[in-house]
Amino acid sequence: MNGNGVQFHWLSGLLGVLLASTIVMADGTSHYEYRWRRTLELPEHDQTSLFRLPLDVQFHDATRKDWPDVRVVNEQQQPVPFVIRTTKDGKSHSIRHFWRGTISNARLDTAEGLMIEVQLGEKDPVPNGLRILTPLKDFEHQVHVESSENGTMWTPLGAASLIFDYSRYVDARNVFVPFERTDHRQFRLIIKDVTAEQQQLLLELNRRLKGNEEVERVESTSITLRPFRIEGIEFYRDESKIQAGQPQTEQYSPVSLSVMENAKEQQTTLLIAVQQQPISELHLITSAENFSRVVTIESQMENADGLEEWVHAGKGTVSRFAIGAIQREQVTVSIPEVRTRQFRVRIENRDSPPLPITSVELTGPLYELIVAAPPHSKLMLEYGSPHAKARHYDDAALLSALAQGESTVSVTASMPLENSSASTQRGGDWPIWNDTRVLFGMIAVLTVLLGWGLYRAGHRIASTNQE
Numbered sequence: 010m011n012g013n014g015v016q017f018h019w020l021s022g023l024l025g026v027l028l029a030s031t032i033v034m035a036d037g038t039s040h041y042e043y044r045w046r047r048t049l050e051l052p053e054h055d056q057t058s059l060f061r062l063p064l065d066v067q068f069h070d071a072t073r074k075d076w077p078d079v080r081v082v083n084e085q086q087q088p089v090p091f092v093i094r095t096t097k098d099g100k101s102h103s104i105r106h107f108w109r110g111t112i113s114n115a116r117l118d119t120a121e122g123l124m125i126e127v128q129l130g131e132k133d134p135v136p137n138g139l140r141i142l143t144p145l146k147d148f149e150h151q152v153h154v155e156s157s158e159n160g161t162m163w164t165p166l167g168a169a170s171l172i173f174d175y176s177r178y179v180d181a182r183n184v185f186v187p188f189e190r191t192d193h194r195q196f197r198l199i200i201k202d203v204t205a206e207q208q209q210l211l212l213e214l215n216r217r218l219k220g221n222e223e224v225e226r227v228e229s230t231s232i233t234l235r236p237f238r239i240e241g242i243e244f245y246r247d248e249s250k251i252q253a254g255q256p257q258t259e260q261y262s263p264v265s266l267s268v269m270e271n272a273k274e275q276q277t278t279l280l281i282a283v284q285q286q287p288i289s290e291l292h293l294i295t296s297a298e299n300f301s302r303v304v305t306i307e308s309q310m311e312n313a314d315g316l317e318e319w320v321h322a323g324k325g326t327v328s329r330f331a332i333g334a335i336q337r338e339q340v341t342v343s344i345p346e347v348r349t350r351q352f353r354v355r356i357e358n359r360d361s362p363p364l365p366i367t368s369v370e371l372t373g374p375l376y377e378l379i380v381a382a383p384p385h386s387k388l389m390l391e392y393g394s395p396h397a398k399a400r401h402y403d404d405a406a407l408l409s410a411l412a413q414g415e416s417t418v419s420v421t422a423s424m425p426l427e428n429s430s431a432s433t434q435r436g437g438d439w440p441i442w443n444d445t446r447v448l449f450g451m452i453a454v455l456t457v458l459l460g461w462g463l464y465r466a467g468h469r470i471a472s473t474n475q476e
Contacts, residue, residue, distance in 0.1 A: 043391035046428060047425055049420055057383055059382075060379070060380055060420045061419045066286060067425055073394075081388055081389070083387065089386075090402045091378055093378050095377075096375040098257060103247050112126070112127055124197060124199050125239070129194040129195070145174065145237065146176050147176065149173040150173070151200075153169045154188040156195065159195075160195050167187075169201075258374055261288070263368075266279065275357070275359050276358060277364060281371075283349065288344070288349075288352075290344070291371055292371070292372065295340065295366050300329055301326060301327070302328070302357055304327050306321075306325075307319040307320060309350060309351040323345065
């Protein structure tokens with residue numbers, strides 16, 4: 010093979026590699042870019058459902074600020090919308106939705122009673138029960154509900170329910186009939202004794218009082234006959250909604266604690282190693298009494314150049330007084346929520362002796378990942394990358410469902426599985442390969458060189474043929 014042939018194959022191979030790289034980058038991120046993978050343990054679900062995964066320390070320790078290196082994918086490695094939010098105490102409440110059913114048949118059976126057939130719409134949801142619309146008062150009836158798939162075979166949906174109105178005597182009325190859930194779209198109501206005698210008590214109290222004593226009472230009851238009038242049937246569905254309350258918090262112990270005394274500066278410095286949990290409070294454990302010290306807190310953060318530097322996180326005063334009736338303690342300093350690997354706490358002692366610090370407790374909000382899982386889907390959580398960029402998926406439906414209080418199901422995830430192919434250090438890969446402009450520029454140059462090589466080869470072959 011001559012030199013031109015070797016050069017041609019070399020250019021073709023390099024061009025193929027660059028094209029493959031751009032195809033991978035067109036998806037936004039490479040599957041091998043994420044260091045950790047965990048399978049979400051989802052229950053079987055036949056419709057799109059919201060699942061909630063509490064995020065643990067290992068997740069925080071492996072991810073970056075604001076979680077740009079997190080994604081959820083299905084079995085086909087396609088991204089699935091998700092959100093990460095603080096976990097709040099939720100109070101469950103039920104919301105009942107109504108819609109009108111279509112009455113297809115109604116007849117009076119002398120043995121069974123009034124029989125009404127009602128049809129669900131094609132797109133109507135599965136109901137929990139129904140409501141009978143009637144203007145009547147002072148009634149009491151037993152109602153049976155049955156369902157059918159084809160309108161011929163009917164299946165009872167639980168025991169009979171009592172509907173009534175006692176408004177003549179007390180504020181009590183019920184026209185709701187709950188029943189078991191079913192996929193059938195046809196329903197039949199059987200209302201017993203629809204023309205039964207309705208007792209309408211017309212109490213006529215004749216009291217003959219002697220002082221404060223009742224000496225005689227006479228009650229009379231009138232009986233009337235009337236049909237039970239129905240103006241319509243409405244189905245209803247109960248949905249559980251969660252009303253968010255206060256954020257839940259968790260206490261963490263530091264990975265390590267170093268205490269250093271600086272007599273010249275009259276300061277005690279604490280170096281606290283943590284695992285990037287979200288921290289909003291630091292609580293000092295000390296046996297000292299009757300003190301008041303100013304405390305400055307700094308967090309170690311990465312700047313724009315990728316270098317670590319100390320950043321001011323907060324400032325406060327810790328104190329403890331125990332003199333006679335005065336018993337007061339404030340040894341907690343609140344700071345804006347921060348994720349870091351190390352805190353530096355400076356305690357101003359001035360001329361007082363240093364405080365004996367035995368430990369530090371850290372407190373921060375709990376976070377959870379909410380994902381909208383398609384029916385029968387199996388999902389995987391991937392996270393941890395020094396290079397991955399934040400992606401913006403279509404999560405409008407998910408956010409709308411959460412805003413309306415749609416309930417979520419708590420799930421767990423498998424143990425983290427490490428991906429040995431993923432990069433672990435920022436800058437470990439050549440950054441220029443992450444720039445699509447550079448890649449397309451190199452592809453254009455190689456394409457020109459390849460075309461020129463093909464032209465030269467064709468010209469050489471033509472000259473050989475002429476000879």
